[in-house]
Amino acid sequence: MAKKASSSSRQKVKPKAAGQAFVWKRKDLLGLDELSAEEVVHILDTAESFKEVSTRSIKKVPALRGKVVGLLFFEDSTRTRMSFELAASRLSADTLLFTAKGSSITKGETTLDTVRNIEAMGVDIFVIRHGQSGSSHMLAHNVSASIINAGDGQHEHPTQGLLDIFTIRQRLGRVAGLKVAVVGDIAHSRVARSNILGLKKLGAEVVVVGPPTLVPQAIEPMGCTISHSLDDVLGQVDVVNMLRIQFERFSSNLFPSVREYHKLYGLTAKRLGRCKKNVIVMHPGPINRGVELTSEVADGPNSCILQQVTNGLAVRMAVLYLVSQGGK
Amino acid sequence: MAEFKRAMKKLLDSQQVQHALDRLYKAVVQQLPKEGTVAVVGIRTRGEILARRIVDRLRSERPGLHLETGVLDITFYRDDLSQRRGAPLVRATEIDFDLDDTWLLLVDDVLQTGRSVRAALDALHDFGRPKIIRLAVLIDRGGRQLPISADFAGRVVNAPAGSRVQVKLKENDGEEGVFIIKTEG
Numbered sequence: 001m002a003k004k005a006s007s008s009s010r011q012k013v014k015p016k017a018a019g020q021a022f023v024w025k026r027k028d029l030l031g032l033d034e035l036s037a038e039e040v041v042h043i044l045d046t047a048e049s050f051k052e053v054s055t056r057s058i059k060k061v062p063a064l065r066g067k068v069v070g071l072l073f074f075e076d077s078t079r080t081r082m083s084f085e086l087a088a089s090r091l092s093a094d095t096l097l098f099t100a101k102g103s104s105i106t107k108g109e110t111t112l113d114t115v116r117n118i119e120a121m122g123v124d125i126f127v128i129r130h131g132q133s134g135s136s137h138m139l140a141h142n143v144s145a146s147i148i149n150a151g152d153g154q155h156e157h158p159t160q161g162l163l164d165i166f167t168i169r170q171r172l173g174r175v176a177g178l179k180v181a182v183v184g185d186i187a188h189s190r191v192a193r194s195n196i197l198g199l200k201k202l203g204a205e206v207v208v209v210g211p212p213t214l215v216p217q218a219i220e221p222m223g224c225t226i227s228h229s230l231d232d233v234l235g236q237v238d239v240v241n242m243l244r245i246q247f248e249r250f251s252s253n254l255f256p257s258v259r260e261y262h263k264l265y266g267l268t269a270k271r272l273g274r275c276k277k278n279v280i281v282m283h284p285g286p287i288n289r290g291v292e293l294t295s296e297v298a299d300g301p302n303s304c305i306l307q308q309v310t311n312g313l314a315v316r317m318a319v320l321y322l323v324s325q326g327g328k
Numbered sequence: 329m330a331e332f333k334r335a336m337k338k339l340l341d342s343q344q345v346q347h348a349l350d351r352l353y354k355a356v357v358q359q360l361p362k363e364g365t366v367a368v369v370g371i372r373t374r375g376e377i378l379a380r381r382i383v384d385r386l387r388s389e390r391p392g393l394h395l396e397t398g399v400l401d402i403t404f405y406r407d408d409l410s411q412r413r414g415a416p417l418v419r420a421t422e423i424d425f426d427l428d429d430t431w432l433l434l435v436d437d438v439l440q441t442g443r444s445v446r447a448a449l450d451a452l453h454d455f456g457r458p459k460i461i462r463l464a465v466l467i468d469r470g471g472r473q474l475p476i477s478a479d480f481a482g483r484v485v486n487a488p489a490g491s492r493v494q495v496k497l498k499e500n501d502g503e504e505g506v507f508i509i510k511t512e513g
Contacts, residue, residue, distance in 0.1 A: 023414035045417055049401065052420040058454040063404035091404075321404075325415035 027146040027327030028140045029319050031156035040201055044166050047311070047318035053090060063321050064093035070123040070145075072115065074130040079285055079309060080150050080159070087316035096123060111135060112142055119143050125324060128152070133190075134266040154194040154249070156186055159285050159319055161194025165202065165310040167304055168239055170311065171280050175181060176203030181233050182224075183209040183265060184243035186291060187216050188250075191284045192243055195315040196222050206234050210265060213254040230265050234275050241282040242267055242292040258291055262310045267293040272302060280304050331483070335510045339485060339493070342504035345466070348482030349378070352464055353385055355480045356433060359462070367430040367458065369398040371448050372419060374437035377499045379465055382435065396430065398423035405447035427456030437495040439465040440487075442476035467506055469493045 022042055053061055069088040073081055081097075088095045098118060100106075105114060115126065125146040128136055133153030140147040151157040154250065169175050180199055186192045186208050196206050196219070207225035208215055213280050215226055227233050234240070245261065267281065281293065281303045289295050298305060340348060360366060368386070370379025376399045383397050399422045403409070434448055445463060452458065468481040471489060483506075487493050492509045496502075 023416050025414050042417065046415070049418045049420040052422070056455065060454070061404035062450070063409060321418070322415045325409075325412065 004190070016017075016197070024322045024326045027150075027323055028136075029158055029323055030136045030140055030147065030149045032158050032161050032194050032201070033156065035198075035201070037201040037203075040162070040198055043162055043315070043318055043322065044169060046322060047162075047314040050314040050317040050321075051311075053317070054310075060090055060092055062092045064088065064091035064324055067093045067124040067129060067324060068096060069093045069125045069320065070096045070098065070118050072098045072118070072126055072128045073084050073150075074105070074111065074128070074135075075151065077129055077150070080129065080157075081310070083309070083312045084148075084150060084159075084316050084320075087313055089322055090313075090317055091320055093125075093320070111138065112140055115143055116141055119145050125320060143226050146327050148319055148323060151190055153190065154193075155190050156194045156197075157190040157284075157291070158194050158198075159312065159316055160191045161317070163199045163308055163315040164191075164195055164241060164282060164284070165198050166311050167282065167308050168204075168280065171304055171307070172238060172278070177205075178238040179205045179207065179236055180224055180239040180241060181207050181209055181230075181237040182243065183230060183239045185214045186210050186219055187214045187254075188246045189243050191268065192219075193222075195241060196224050200224070207237070209233055211255050211261070219293070225274060230267075230271065231274070234271055237279065238276060239280050239282065240267060240275065241284075244284065244286065245291055250317055266291060267297050269294065269296045269300070272297055274298070275302075278302075282308060285309070332375055335507050337510070338427035338505055340483065340506035341451045344483075345495075345497075345504045345506060348466055348506075349381065352466060352480050353382055356382065356462075356464055357370065357386075357390075358429075359479075360390075361431045361460075364459070365394045365396055365425075365430045367396040367398065367425065367427065367432040368435060369400055369423065369432060369448075369452070370435045371444060372399060372401045373500055374495050374497055375400075377433045378437060379433075379435040382433070382464070396425040398425070400434075400448055400451055402444060402447040402451055405450045407443060407447065423455050427452065427458050429457070429459045432458040432461045434461055435464050437466050437497075438493050439463070439468045439476075439478050439481070440471045440493070442474035442479045445476050446474055448488050466495055467493055 022038060024042055071084055085095055123145050127148045129150040130152050133155035136147055136149035149156060149158055167196045182192050182195055199206050200223045207227055208219055208224050209227045209230050211229060218228060252327050279302055281297055283305050287298055333378060368374035368379045368383050386395060401419050401421045403418045462479040464480040465478045466482040468478050468484045469487040482512055490511055494507045494509060498504050498506050
């Protein structure tokens with residue numbers, strides 16, 4: 001059939017469809033840092049197509065039939081793990097779940113040995129969450145299976161960044177030219193880094209907001225501006241992305257009290273009233289209700305927190321599909 | 329080693345494409361069921377365009393017909409998925425009606441190996457159970473690898489193995505015509 005055309009001959013017969021001529025070639029998704037704007041858009045567009053699969057009565061396509069996806073969670077996770085698990089099963093892949101608790105990690109096995117052993121069982125794609133920044137890169141260099149970074153330390157969480165950008169594009173119709181506030185614990189946040197990197201690539205403006213102890217100066221070279229006053233920026237932004245305070249990563253007291261943090265940086269209905277009318281409120285979850293935002297805001301009409309979760313599934317299906325095709 | 333050569337020959341011009349599509353349409357109309365829902369589903373990209381043209385004509389000439397339309401992206405159902413390199417953009421399948429018990433016309437531009445049709449049948453199966461599925465193609469060029477045949481063909485040609493038949497439609501390619509591309513080693 002006509003579809004037998006190689007991609008090069010297809011380019012020749014269809015030169016005007018530049019978007020379609022793009023072909024994804026990566027075997028891994030380690031972060032948004034190394035992706036081009038075109039690659040980011042390709043993932044978002046592919047995710048758009050996958051949204052339809054979840055609306056069918058049979059919510060399954062055979063794209064990854066016979067493939068094995070290993071979910072390696074060296075760190076706790078609910079949303080990301082379940083989202084990847086469901087994404088893999090919607091693509092007809094088999095999944096293997098590994099969690100650090102109760103595993104041989106407690107007997108002293110290294111991360112690389114653990115992953116190599118699981119790879120030896122015939123795993124095609126690894127989804128990895130690990131507390132160590134750079135762990136996904138290290139593994140990608142040492143195993144031949146595809147690696148998807150599901151959060152590495154304080155470095156990146158690319159699928160979260162992608163699903164946030166996907167949600168922004170869906171709600172506001174574009175990304176370029178928007179002004180996005182990323183608020184809260186920037187220092188410990190891989191979500192913040194992936195968001196900033198992705199948003200900048202697609203032409204959005206990013207302002208990071210938080211107390212000086214949680215906003216490193218080194219974030220500025222990434223191309224965003226820094227503010228320590230939430231009230232100063234709220235009126236100018238199209239998106240407010242409220243990050244979770246990661247108490248578990250604090251080695252010392254980084255702000256005097258949770259109450260004070262909420263008073264200065266918490267998104268309340270009163271503060272929301274000062275925003276643009278169509279502002280969208282995001283949060284990667286899990287929410288500390290009454291800290292980052294009040295329940296009224298989290299469950300209100302400007303919130304797209306649950307939409308983020310729904311979109312996460314489509315984005316992860318797209319990423320699983322793309323890396324499975326790109327690595328050959 | 330022989331030099332790699334590609335020769336492109338025009339098989340049908342725009343008027344002949346129109347004629348082939350007309351023939352296809354008339355053959356389909358003769359076999360339409362007397363009652364029930366008729367669903368016309370095109371396989372992306374050019375099957376979708378052909379399906380739309382058939383539907384437009386049915387709407388104007390058969391206003392009483394209960395008609396549904398849809399588009400199928402068969403990428404995930406292809407049997408060569410694991411052998412291909414790289415991932416071009418996948419687009420959504422659009423079937424937002426109940427397939428059960430419909431008389432379904434599946435439309436594609438070129439029928440060769442039958443593998444796209446096999447994939448399309450699998451994809452349809454995930455949406456429901458049509459009563460009857462018929463296959464309409466603009467060009468049947470021969471070269472089947474599966475036990476699949478077209479119920480309606482606008483034109484049957486005997487294209488040599490190793491050649492590629494390319495349909496161009498103005499909605500997608502800016503021009504109309506059918507071309508045969510010979511690849512000689």
